[in-house]
Amino acid sequence: MFMLKVGVLASGSGTNLQAIIDACNEGKINAEVAAVISDNRNAFALERAREHGIESFFSDASDKRRHEEEIDRIFGExxxxxxxxxxxxxxxxxxxxxxWYGRIINIHPALLPSFKGTDGQGDALKYGVKITGCTTHFIDEETDHGPIILQAAVRVKDGDDRDSLAARILKVEHQILPRSIDLFEQGRLEIHGRKVRILPGDSWMEYALPDVLYSEGF
Incomplete structure (x- = not known):
């Protein structure tokens, strides 16, 4: 049976990578992680990959062109x-x-198009929003901009600091990122300009956390 091969790019601890690996191992996704590449030689994501017998690679990003050539070669092979x-x-x-357009996705810890950039959680907290969350999207030529696949909302609680809010958002990231891969593997994602249509099929609604506003399709 055909199984989707996934290549993961990670710079840090790799908890989203772990969520993908777990979903694959539990049979939630008909996929396998074929390789993990990091621009950070000390990223724990590389260790996670090794622990699961997944090929892992450090690629120096100081030379961007060479870095991207290595990504393309490793994943292509x-x-x-x-x-x-x-x-x-x-x-x-x-x-x-x-x-790679249409075959490359990202997860962002905010409800795009709000709070783009490297600190979506902190920026949301500073702005004073009452609801934030996370977004999966296809990557396009602009930063945190491509067509949105899934979003899930997380309440901002009184007394939240950046770390507490980020931790709750991360739990939801661990749900919608594997689900987005699953939808891609099933061929249920159609890009129509800025919109991604999710074709009919099974739902993961029952896996949503109690405090999450979450829906699929349009």
Whole structure:
């Protein structure tokens, strides 16, 4: 049976990578992580990959062109069908994105288009919003901009600091990122300009956390 091969880009601890690995191992996704690449040689994501017998690579991003050539080669050699940015803190070039467009997704810890950039959680807290959350989206040539796949909302509580809010958002990220991969693997995502249509099929609604506003399709 065909199984989607996923290539993961990660810069940090790799908790979203772990959520993907767990979903694959539990049979929630008909996929396997074929390789993990990090721009940070000390990223724990690389150790997570090794612990699960997944090929892992450090790629120096100081030379952006070479870095992207390495990503393209490593994933290409392993027949990767979907690239996932899971806490990857680099901006990919328009040339790279064009080659992989429609086969490369990202997760962002805010409800896009609000609070783009590297600190979506902190920016939401500083702005004083009452609801924030996370977004999965196809990557395009602009930062945190591509067509949105899934979003889930998380309440901002009185007394929240950045860490407490980020921790609650992260729990929800661990749900919608594997679900987005699952929808891609099923061929249920259709890009129509700015919108992603989710074709009919099974739902993961029962997996949503109690405090999450979450829906699929349009």
């Amino acid at each position: 392993r027949d990767v069908g979907l690239i996932v940015g899971a806490g990857y803190m680099r901006i990919l070039s328009p040339q790279f994105v064009k080659k």
